Amino acid sequence: METFLSVACTGSLSAAARELDLTPSAVSRIMTRLEKRLGVRLIVRSTRKLRLTSEGESYALAARRILKDLADTESSIASRGSPSGSIKVTTATAHSRLTIVPLLKEFLQRYPDIRIEIDVSDQIRDVQAGHVDVAIRFGQLPDSGLHARRLGETGRVVLASPDYLAKAGAPQTPADLAHHNCLDFSFRRLEPGWPFRENNQDYMLAVSGNVIANNGETLVELALQGIGITRVGCFHVQQALATGQLVALLEDYNPQDREAIHAVFIGGHTMPARVRVFVDYLVEKMTGKAKTAD
CATH class of the missing domain: 1.10.10.10 (Winged helix-like DNA-binding domain superfamily/Winged helix DNA-binding domain)
Structure with a gap:
């Protein structure tokens, strides 16, 4: 041939x-x-x-x-005997800092011949087109030919700083958000607004404000500065909520929706060993399950 x-x-x-x-x-x-x-x-x-x-x-x-x-x-x-080469990983800004980066030292000690490139962004990168090897995705996954491994889940919370609430007051119902500066993501999400539950009914509420951002860390920082109210994943703000730097709002209307966290990648028999061992490592460390990626 x-x-x-x-x-x-x-x-x-x-x-x-x-x-x-x-x-x-x-x-x-x-x-x-x-x-x-x-x-x-x-x-x-x-x-x-x-x-x-x-x-x-x-x-x-x-x-x-x-x-x-x-x-x-x-x-x-x-390459299965000694995985080597480069892996490009994309993940959300806060999740990279709080979760992925702390796990890399041990992984690189295990596999010294692997080089990792981290693409930090809350926007979705195209795995299927070969732009990245592994994408950490939050929420519902669209139908595709890609493979996915579950890494965990997170809730979401509406919050603001005590300084903002002292000036603008605290919303008592979701409808009150119409009178507040709501800080939201700049890219299109699957949900066209913020979800709430009232009288056992779930619904989406459109919000608006004077700043939008393409990552959750920026929205949290804006909220800490007292600029407005935002809604982000709980993993962003656990410490700020615990110390009182931020205050959870409208918890009686929180639908308690959970976002699954997945590692998404191109699988199959030609999946490079370097990608396979990285996904297996994430599953091992984030869920406690050591199972081979496929």
Whole structure:
């Protein structure tokens, strides 16, 4: 297959021979045996250049796919003994600082030949297009061909600083938020507003304010400065709530919705060992379960 593809790409037996470090006669014999085994002509020889027949075009497409799959599989198997290479991981800003970064030292000690690139953003990066290897995702996962491993879950809370509440007052019902400066995410989420539960009914409430941000850490910092009210994942603000720097609001209307946390990645038999061991490590440390990623 490799010889055939070289001939197809170069358009010449002699050029393919030079590329493969073979003699032209050896390349010619390989092509003859291949056509004899298949029982069809794959190339048409002329005095100036070779061209592929329709059967040759079909065989070239299949050969490229097969050789790529074989190379990927061999690379995956060969690297399982000592995983190496680069992993690009994307995660939310606060989750990176509070959860992922503290876990990296031990992982890098276990696998010193792996290099990690961290993309810190609350916006979703495209795993399927190959932009990242592992994405830490919060909330409901859209349907896709990707694989996912559950890492945990978090609740969400509406909150503000005591300084803001001293100036603007505390909202008593979700409807009161219409009179408050609500700090929200700048990117589109699956939910078009903030969810609340009232009289056993769940609903979404649109909110507005004078600042929006693309990450939860910024919203928390704005809330700490007394600029407004925000709603973020509980993992962002556990310490600030415990010390009284921030105050939880409207808890009687909190729907107690939980956001699942997943590691999302491209799985399958060609999954690189470096990605496999990283996902397994996250599951081990964040859930206490050591199970092989697939």
